[in-house]
Amino acid sequence: MSEIKVPAMGESITEGTVSRWMVKEGDTxxxxxxxLELETDKVNIEISAEExxxxxxxxxxxxxxxxxxxxxxTLSAGxxxxxxxxxxxxxxxxxxxxxxxxxxxxxxxxxVAAAPESSDSGKTASPSARKLARERGIELDQVQSKDPxxxxxxxxxxxxxxQAPAPPPATKAPAASxxxxxxxSTYTKPVERQRMSRRRxxxxxxxxxxxxxxxxxxxxxxxxxxxxxxxxxxxxxKFKEKHEINLGFMSFFTKAVVGALKKFPTINxxxxxxxxxxxxxxxxxxxxxxxxxxxxxxxxxxxxxxFAEIEKSIxxxxxxxxxxxxALSDLQGGTFTITNGGTFGSLLSTPILNTPQVGILGMHxxxxxxxxxxxxxxxxxxxMYIALSYDHRIIDGSEAVxxxxxxxxxxxxxxxxxxxx
Numbered sequence: 001m002s003e004i005k006v007p008a009m010g011e012s013i014t015e016g017t018v019s020r021w022m023v024k025e026g027d028t029x030x031x032x033x034x035x036l037e038l039e040t041d042k043v044n045i046e047i048s049a050e051e052x053x054x055x056x057x058x059x060x061x062x063x064x065x066x067x068x069x070x071x072x073x074t075l076s077a078g079x080x081x082x083x084x085x086x087x088x089x090x091x092x093x094x095x096x097x098x099x100x101x102x103x104x105x106x107x108x109x110x111x112v113a114a115a116p117e118s119s120d121s122g123k124t125a126s127p128s129a130r131k132l133a134r135e136r137g138i139e140l141d142q143v144q145s146k147d148p149x150x151x152x153x154x155x156x157x158x159x160x161x162x163q164a165p166a167p168p169p170a171t172k173a174p175a176a177s178x179x180x181x182x183x184x185s186t187y188t189k190p191v192e193r194q195r196m197s198r199r200r201x202x203x204x205x206x207x208x209x210x211x212x213x214x215x216x217x218x219x220x221x222x223x224x225x226x227x228x229x230x231x232x233x234x235x236x237x238k239f240k241e242k243h244e245i246n247l248g249f250m251s252f253f254t255k256a257v258v259g260a261l262k263k264f265p266t267i268n269x270x271x272x273x274x275x276x277x278x279x280x281x282x283x284x285x286x287x288x289x290x291x292x293x294x295x296x297x298x299x300x301x302x303x304x305x306x307f308a309e310i311e312k313s314i315x316x317x318x319x320x321x322x323x324x325x326x327a328l329s330d331l332q333g334g335t336f337t338i339t340n341g342g343t344f345g346s347l348l349s350t351p352i353l354n355t356p357q358v359g360i361l362g363m364h365x366x367x368x369x370x371x372x373x374x375x376x377x378x379x380x381x382x383x384m385y386i387a388l389s390y391d392h393r394i395i396d397g398s399e400a401v402x403x404x405x406x407x408x409x410x411x412x413x414x415x416x417x418x419x420x421x
Contacts, residue, residue: 002051004035004073006066009045009328015067016040017197018060027055035073038066039197043326053077063195065124125152132157200293210353215392218350221404223411225366225382228252231414243308249363250286251310253338255417256410257361258282258303261336264403266395268335270356276394285334285354286314288321289344295321296354298334342366342384351389358391359400361407 006016019039023029029049038045053075060072125140129152133140136157143160145152196204210216232247239247261268261282269278282303285296297317299310320326337354342365351362364385371381386407390400410416
C-alpha cells in the first residue's frame with residue numbers, strides 16, 4: 001500500500017484545498033491517471049497516481065485544506081478492479097462492527113468530533129492549530145482569528161487559551177429575546193452563503209495587505225487614441241496576414257510602459273527592508289479576468305519583444321488563464337502590471353498595487369469626447385483616461401506624474417515606440 005501525498009508546488013505555496021476527487025474509493029487506477037485536483041493560491045494542480053492499483057481510502061475530503069507533504073489518501077498495489085471491490089467490503093464490515101459499541105463508550109468519538117477542519121460556522125484552521133485545540137479542549141469556532149480571511153492559526157489558539165473565560169450569559173436574556181413583540185413577523189429573508197474559493201480568499205487578503213503596507217497614491221491623465229487607432233486601421237490586415245495574430249492595444253501600451261520604465265527606473269523596483277531593488281529587466285504583468293478571479297500572468301523580457309510577439313504572448317497567457325492551465329512560472333516575478341478595466345466599460349478607476357511591485361497602470365474605456373485642437377477648433381476625439389497607482393514610499397509625486405506623461409506621449413506618437421527600445 002502506498003500513500004498519496006501533497007507534492008511540493010513552489011516556494012510560495014505551502015498548502016492547498018482539495019477541489020475535487022476524480023475517482024472514488026474502490027476504483028482501479030493506472031499509473032499517471034489523475035486522482036484529484038488541488039486548488040492553490042495561484043493555480044489549480046492535478047495530482048496523478050504514481051503507480052497502478054486501487055484507491056483504498058480517501059483521507060482528506062473535497063473542501064478540506066491540506067499542507068505540503070500531507071497524506072490525503074492511500075493506494076493499494078494491484079491491477080484489477082475485481083480485487084479492489086471485495087477488499088473494501090471487509091473493511092466496511094469492520095468499521096460497522098467497531099462503531100456498534102460507540103454509544104456505550106463516549107470517549108472514542110471525541111477525537112472524531114474535533115478532527116474536521118471547519119466547524120459548523122465555516123471556520124477553517126491549519127493542522128497545527130487543530131492539533132493544539134484538541135490537546136487543550138478548545139472549540140475552533142470559539143477562537144478569534146487575526147487572519148483577514150478568518151483562518152485560525154496556532155498563535156490564535158494559544159491566545160484564546162491564555163484569555164480568561166468569559167462570564168456566563170444572563171439567564172433572562174434568551175427568554176427576553178425569544179419572545180417576539182406583539183404583531184411582529186418571524187419571517188426570515190432568504191440568503192445564500194458561499195465559501196470563497198482559495199484563490200478569491202488570497203486575492204482579498206493580498207489587496208488588503210497592499211492597502212495596509214504601501215503608501216499608495218494614484219495620478220491620472222488622458223490619451224488621445226487617434227494615432228494608434230489610425231495605425232491599427234491601416235496595418236491590421238497586413239499584420240494579421242503576416243503574424244497570424246490581431247494587432248491590439250496591449251502591445252502599444254506594453255511598449256509605452258517599457259519606454260517609460262527605462263526613463264524612470266524606480267517605478268520598476270521593489271522595496272526589500274530598507275533597500276530599494278532596481279530591476280534591470282522588464283517582465284510586465286497583464287491582468288486577466290478568469291472564472292475564479294483576477295490573475296496576472298507575466299510577459300517576460302517585454303523590452304526584447306516585437307509587437308507581434310507581445311500580442312501572441314498575451315493571447316496565449318489569457319487563453320491559459322481562462323482554461324485554468326496557467327503554470328506557476330507564468331505568474332511569478334513580474335516587475336510592473338497593466339490592467340484594463342475598459343474591457344468591462346470602466347471609464348475611470350484607481351487600480352491597487354500588485355505587491356511587491358510599486359507601480360500599476362490602469363487602462364480604461366475609449367470614449368469620444370470634444371477636444372480643443374487649437375484656439376478656434378474643437379474636434380471629437382477617441383480619448384482614454386489612464387491611471388498610475390504607485391507606492392509613495394519610494395516614488396515621488398512628480399516622478400509618477402512625469403512617468404504617466406511619458407506613457408501618454410509615446411502612445412500619441414506610435415512611431416516613437418519603434419525606436420524606444
